[in-house]
Amino acid sequence: MQAYQCRHCGYESLTTKYYCPKCRHTEFSKVNINETGDIYSYTTIHIAPPKFAEHAPYHVVLVQMTDRLRVTGYMNQDVNIGDRVRFKEFSEGAYVFEKV
Ligand SMILES: [Zn+2]
Structure with missing residues (x-):
């Protein structure tokens, strides 16, 4: 199962986002969970x-x-x-x- 992790604060989501709802950073890494x-x-x-x-x-x-x-x-x-x-x-x- 794949998730997206904010490269700045580590926030994780199952769906891609334009920016992190926690820190507003815009870069995410794909991670396996x-x-x-x-x-x-x-x-x-x-x-x-x-x-x-x-x-x-x-x-x-x-x-x-x-x-x-x-x-x-x-x-x-x-x-x-x-x-x-x-x-x-x-x-x-x-x-x-x-x-x-
Ligand atoms: Zn973040």
Whole structure:
């Protein structure tokens, strides 16, 4: 899995940015990160927008991927804070995770 790291302050993001939201620097390096992380927080969605209705109920999870990077994604397995999860696929514009 690839991320972009600000060359000035180390801020990490999964998507390219015109400038770093932390320090406004404009140069980034591509870095490889592990595809596993820990659940930092989550919310259970029972009534989903039409696009995701068939998947409900599901969880919107915030996954701590590295010290500096948290990723918002989706899971349809039961989760708890601190659970170890793995990036499964990029589907319909969303990051999908599964338990390790
Ligand atoms: Zn920066």
